[in-house]
Amino acid sequence: MRILHTSDWHLGQYFMGKTRQAEHQALITWLAEQVEKHQIDAVLLAGDVFDSGTPPSYARSLYYDLIMAMKSVGTTLVVLGGNHDSVATLMESKRLLRAFHTHVIPGVLDEPADQVLVLSDRHGQPGAVLCAIPYIRPRDVLQSQAGQSAEDKLRSLQQAIQQHYQQLFLQAQQRCDQLGGGLPIIATGHLTTVGASASESVREIYVGALEAFPTQAFPAADYIALGHIHRPQWVGGLTHVRYSGSPIALSFDEATQDKLMWLVELDSTGLQQVSPLAVPCFQPLMSITGSLDTLPALLQSAALQGTADHPVWLEVVVRVDDYLSDLTTRVQAMADGLAVDILRVRRERGQAKSVLLPNACEMLDELxxxxxxxxxxxxxxxxxxxxxxxxxxxxxxxxxxxxxxx
Missing domain, CATH: 1.20.5 (Single alpha-helices involved in coiled-coils or other helix-helix interfaces)
Known part of the structure; x- marks a missing residue:
């Protein structure tokens, strides 16, 4: 059984005045090629399909393009809701998309058994059992009790999330037994775990202790496919508990990351191998830092990564002691004629003042x-x-x- 683990596509993201539509369209084409090349049995998209709960029409079109592309190459697609996704939006076409070999789990369902899916291989035979767990909202698993302290509420929520995982895992084991045994169990999730390394584009979705859900609280699944953190990694020293990260850079601090998806191979004895599948860069994105004296050379170097048709999207961080009202104008003049598109100019964060004053020198987009x-x-x-x-x-x-x- 071959699974491709991805997450955090953020269809519809509008990045500092720029649409990502062309990148996502290229990503869908590339993914279809990889699924066919590697004979992938199922693709797991572990949350944050869209960038917002009210995605623009072109983002919805991209979503359906993805579904049709996966059907055309003969693979099953499983879509999990994330904290950026609207349960109602994903629920709209849930039943219809079953006809296109796509399972959509928008949020925690009323019947837990509906979140336990049997994934078939390309020959139509059961290949794995999936605990399809999306982003868990507190109201999905917990009722507020009067008199609880903030710490008590956090502890109760963590326990409720752990119980939800364990409940689905037990049902998955029972489903395996009904099918004669010998099937690996996979679980998903959209949350932050202990030791996970985030980036500036990741929105905090839990508070307090739940920003660090302990890896030991997960059930003993053969592989756990996580979303929400945009940097690919495994956590807690457990190589079977992994974030795939976002397939495209969603912030400037992700520009230097190697974007990938995980190719997961399992059989009746469990997890056999996890291999990185590198995602090509469809739009050059870069952040450079320097003084006003060194910036011209840095800009020329950055321009080598772009072309006139596809200029590099650039963030320029300037080391300057004094506040300059024309800083952006100066930097834009240095880039005139180069294959760069400067999306943001800001002073180096360490030079920013620590309090807000009427004449503060910080720009709002620095904070x-x-x-x-x-x-x-x-x-x-x-x-x-x-x-x-x-x-x-x-x-x-x-x-x-x-x-x-x-």
């Missing part, structure tokens, strides 16, 4: 929402305990708003 909140807290005289409490409460509110949007 995350949490940075802004921290700057505001820095203006208050607070003890450490109250500061920590306010920070935790902020993150809880953000998490609730994200859950409501999805």
């Amino acid at each position: 995350t929402p949490l940075d802004v909140f921290e700057r505001r807290l820095a203006q208050e005289s607070l003890d450490d305990a109250l500061h920590a409490q306010l920070r935790l409460r902020y993150r809880q509110v953000i998490s609730q708003l994200q859950g409501a949007d999805a």
